[in-house]
Amino acid sequence: MPTQSTASRSHPWRGMALGFLGVVIFALTLPMTRLAVGSVDAPAMSGMFVAMGRAVVAALLSAAFLVATRAPLPRRADWPALVVTCAGVVFGFPLLTSIAMRYVEAVHASVLVGVLPLATAAAGAWLHKQRPSTGFWACATLGTLLVLGYVLQRNGGTRIHPADLLLLAAMAAAAVGYAYGARLSHHMRADHVICWALVIALPLTAPLAWTSRPEVALPAPAWWAFAYVAVFSMWLGFFAWYRGLAEGGTVRVSQVQLLQPFLSMLFAVPLLHETLDTATLAFALAVIATVAIGKSMPVRTAPLQEPA
Known part of the structure; x- marks a missing residue:
């Protein structure tokens, strides 16, 4: 059986294609979540049910796969x-985003999630006791300030909406989860990592999903959106993404993730009839440019000094 590095050298274009497929799948997550939970004026499923229910469906599929x-x-x-x-x-990213998406549009949320690659890199550096360069931290700080500036600009420059705080917390949760999952994938199959994470959560996700299940009839689009985030966002998307990283190389394929915020915005316009204004697009471009520069900054392998 070829090793991961051999696969990466042998199938670089297939790896890029699989990585792009994974990003497209994940890019639909925010619009589909918004469609499943509805808005303040027209609520559908609860954020708890969408997050826990999708984990239950993916866990059952994962158990069969394992x-x-x-x-x-x-x-x-x-x-x-x-x-x-x-x-x-x-738990963290799906639950926090599912609750937040009832109060913000998918286009808005896409800008905030745009700095997730840098947050993941920072969490990975901390976990592996690496020392990112000053340039990396400068980009991370600038990206964060851009996101906060966008949030304040959208809210009249006076406050941050609680939904924005939930999205920022979701980003932190995802970054830590990705970093630990990547560490496990060094000696476990990557698809097994996400499957085991879903299966061990089942004793908690199943009762939470059952107690928060919808008790009224909901329109079919909400159920189709729920099915998407359960089967694709929570399960198959990880398969395509992790296999793409393995076959095409992590450094090369991970750059495709920079397209995710823009794809989310493009999907949100026809699916949810949202509008993409100039200010949002400008902030998104600035955030992604900052992330692209930050991901190119060196990270030293020397361990950090332990605090006295």
Whole structure:
């Protein structure tokens, strides 16, 4: 069987194609979540049900996949990292975004999520005790300030809406979950990492989904959107993304993620009839440019000094 590095050299274009497919799948997550939860004026499913329900569906699919692929049980030493991964990508990011998306448009949320690649890189550097360059931290700071400036500009320059705080917290949760998941994928199959994270969460996600289930009839588009975030955003998207990284190389393929905010905006316009104004597009371009520069900055492998 070829190693990951061999696969990367042998199939670079297929890796890029799979990586792009993963990004397209993830780019639809915010618009589909908005469609599932509805708006303040026309609410649909609760954020709790969308987040927990989609995790339950993906966990059942994951259990079947783990059995079919004869996945070994995680090592005892892997359980703490699996729990952190689960907290970030199964509970934190889905729940916080699902609650927030009832109060903000998908176009708006896409700008905030645009700095997720830098947040993930920062979390990974902290986890592996690496030392990012001054330029990296300057870009991370500038990206954060741009996001905060956009939020203040959208809210009249006086306050930050609680939904924006939820989105920022979701970004932090995802960054930590991605970093720990990536660490586990060094010695576990990447698709097994997300599957195990979903399965171990099932004793919590199942009762939470059941108690928050809709008790009134909802329009079909809300259910189709829920099905999408359950099967694609929470499960198949990770398969395409992680396989793309393996076959095309992490450094090369990860750059495709810079397209995600723009794709989310483009999907939101026809799906939700949202508008893309000049100010939002300008902030998005500035954030993504900052992220692109920051991802090119060096990260030293020397460990950080432990505090006295």
